[in-house]
Amino acid sequence: MISPSLHPEAVKAVCVPRRRWAFGLTPRTIFLLGAGLLFVIPGFYEARFSYAMLIWDGLVLTAAFLDGLRLPRPSQLTGTRSWRSAPALGTATEIELTIENAGRVIVECRLTDDLPPALTREVADHRLRVFPRVPATLRYAVRASERGDWETGWLYVRYRSPLGLAERWARAPLSETVRVYPALRSTEEQQIFLARSRQIDLQLRQARxxxxxxxxxxxxxxxxxxxxxxxxxxxxxxxxxxxxxxxxxxRSQPVWIVLDCGRLMRSRYVPPGGAESGQSKLDHACATAVALAQLALYSGDRVGLLAYGQNVQQRLLPGRGAAHLRQLIELLAQVRVETSEADHLRATAVLNRLQPRRSLILWVTDLAETAMRPEVIDGAVQLLRRHVLLFVAMAQPEVEAIAKVRPRNVDEMFRAAAAQEMTGRRERLLARLQEQGALTLDLHPEVLTPSVLNQYLTVKERGMV
Structure with a gap:
C-alpha cells in the first residue's frame, strides 16, 4: 500500500458555463413535442386540431422554459475530485467526485470526468442526485496502465430538475498533474520475505x-x-x-538497483489469459525495485538507484528511512523507456565512481541478439572486480515458445532453429558471467520479484557482501 502522503491532492472549483448558450431541451421534452404531431392526423378533417397541436407544443415549451429558469446557475455548483489511493500499476484506484448545490432545486447530474488514457481507456458517465445545500458524492475506480506524470482534464456536468424538461451544461476546472507509481506488492505477500529477513538478522547477530x-x-x-x-x-x-x-x-550494506531503460525493455509481457496489453519489462523491473528497496531498508541496508539509457535518467545515492523510500518511488515513477540502445559502459563508469566500496548490485536488463558479445556483459565484468553482482536478464517467452514447438514445415523449422540458437547463446553468455563470480537469473517478468527477493535474502544469509 502506498503511503497516503503520495496521494494526489484534492481539487475543488466552481463550475462555469460550458459554452455561451449552455442549456438545451431534454429527450423527454423532444418526445412530448413529437407527441403533438398526433394532432396532425385529425387536423386533415378538422382545422381546430391543428391549432391544438400548436397550443400543446407551446405549453410544452413554456413548461421547459420555466423548468430551466428554476435550475441553479453553473456558478452555484461546485465540483471536487479527490483520490482515495495513489494511482499505481496493477491496482485499482478509487476516485471520489463531490457536487455541492447552492441552489434551491434538487438536480439530477450526469458527470463526465476527463482523465488521460493512461488512467482509463473508456470515458464513463456517472449519475448523481444532488439536494440543495447537501454535498453529494460518488466513487468509481480506474486502473492505470502507464507510469509517469499525467494531466487530468475538467469535470463536465449536465444537470436537470426532477421534472426533466430542460437541462444546463457546466464544467469545473479540476485539472491537475497526477503521478502513476510502479506496481506494489500487497502486505500479505511482503510479510513472507520480511519474516525471513528477521530470521536471517537474528542468525547473523548470534554468529557475528x-x-x-x-x-x-x-x-x-x-x-x-x-x-x-x-x-x-x-x-x-x-x-x-x-x-x-x-x-x-x-550489518548495514549498500544495495544498488540498476535499471536498463533501453529499447530492449520496451517490449510488453502479456501473461496467459491476461489483459490485451500487459506491462512493459521496465514496468516489471520498477515493481521489483520497489519491493527490493522495501525489504532491504527493513533489513537495515542502504539502497541506491541508477536508471540509465543513453544517459543517466535517475540517480539516488544509498540512504535509509521512509523519506528515502518515498524519494526512490517518486524517481521510479518518472523512469522512461528510450527508443535507442542503452549505454551500459557509461552506466558502469558512473556506478564505480559513485560506489567505490564493495556493495551488492542488482542489475535488471536484457541481452541484445548480436553477433558480438553484448556490451552489457563487458560492463558486468567490470563491476565484478569490486562488487557482488546479481545480474537479472528478462526472459523472452515468445522466443522460448517458438524454440519448443515441433516444426511442421520448412518455415517453422527455420524459425525453431533460429529460436534455439538465440536461447542457447543466451544461456552460454549467462553461464560465462556466472563463472566469473556473478549471480545470474534469467526470469519471466511475472516471477521476477519473488525470485530477486529470495536471491537477496540468500546473499544476506551467506554474508557475501
Whole structure:
C-alpha cells in the first residue's frame, strides 16, 4: 500500500458555463413535442386540431422554459475530485467526485470526468442526485496502465430538475498533474520475505565475528599486536591504561538497483489469459525495485538507484528511512523507456565512481541478439572486480515458445532453429558471467520479484557482501 502522503491532492472549483448558450431541451421534452404531431392526423378533417397541436407544443415549451429558469446557475455548483489511493500499476484506484448545490432545486447530474488514457481507456458517465445545500458524492475506480506524470482534464456536468424538461451544461476546472507509481506488492505477500529477513538478522547477530569489519562493537584492554589506530585515547585517559576499540562485521550494506531503460525493455509481457496489453519489462523491473528497496531498508541496508539509457535518467545515492523510500518511488515513477540502445559502459563508469566500496548490485536488463558479445556483459565484468553482482536478464517467452514447438514445415523449422540458437547463446553468455563470480537469473517478468527477493535474502544469509 502506498503511503497516503503520495496521494494526489484534492481539487475543488466552481463550475462555469460550458459554452455561451449552455442549456438545451431534454429527450423527454423532444418526445412530448413529437407527441403533438398526433394532432396532425385529425387536423386533415378538422382545422381546430391543428391549432391544438400548436397550443400543446407551446405549453410544452413554456413548461421547459420555466423548468430551466428554476435550475441553479453553473456558478452555484461546485465540483471536487479527490483520490482515495495513489494511482499505481496493477491496482485499482478509487476516485471520489463531490457536487455541492447552492441552489434551491434538487438536480439530477450526469458527470463526465476527463482523465488521460493512461488512467482509463473508456470515458464513463456517472449519475448523481444532488439536494440543495447537501454535498453529494460518488466513487468509481480506474486502473492505470502507464507510469509517469499525467494531466487530468475538467469535470463536465449536465444537470436537470426532477421534472426533466430542460437541462444546463457546466464544467469545473479540476485539472491537475497526477503521478502513476510502479506496481506494489500487497502486505500479505511482503510479510513472507520480511519474516525471513528477521530470521536471517537474528542468525547473523548470534554468529557475528569480532575483529572483522569497521562497525564498533565494544572496548577492551590493549593487547600486544593491536593496531595503534584502534586505540581509544579518551577511554585510555579516563582509565590510565591503553584501551582499544573492538569492531565487528558491518550489518548495514549498500544495495544498488540498476535499471536498463533501453529499447530492449520496451517490449510488453502479456501473461496467459491476461489483459490485451500487459506491462512493459521496465514496468516489471520498477515493481521489483520497489519491493527490493522495501525489504532491504527493513533489513537495515542502504539502497541506491541508477536508471540509465543513453544517459543517466535517475540517480539516488544509498540512504535509509521512509523519506528515502518515498524519494526512490517518486524517481521510479518518472523512469522512461528510450527508443535507442542503452549505454551500459557509461552506466558502469558512473556506478564505480559513485560506489567505490564493495556493495551488492542488482542489475535488471536484457541481452541484445548480436553477433558480438553484448556490451552489457563487458560492463558486468567490470563491476565484478569490486562488487557482488546479481545480474537479472528478462526472459523472452515468445522466443522460448517458438524454440519448443515441433516444426511442421520448412518455415517453422527455420524459425525453431533460429529460436534455439538465440536461447542457447543466451544461456552460454549467462553461464560465462556466472563463472566469473556473478549471480545470474534469467526470469519471466511475472516471477521476477519473488525470485530477486529470495536471491537477496540468500546473499544476506551467506554474508557475501
Amino acid at each position: 565475528q569480532r575483529g572483522l569489519g569497521r562497525d564498533f562493537e565494544s572496548l577492551r584492554d590493549y593487547r600486544e599486536g593491536d593496531d595503534l589506530r584502534d586505540v581509544c585515547w579518551t577511554a585510555t585517559a579516563r582509565r590510565g591504561a591503553l584501551i582499544t576499540r573492538q569492531y565487528q562485521s558491518e
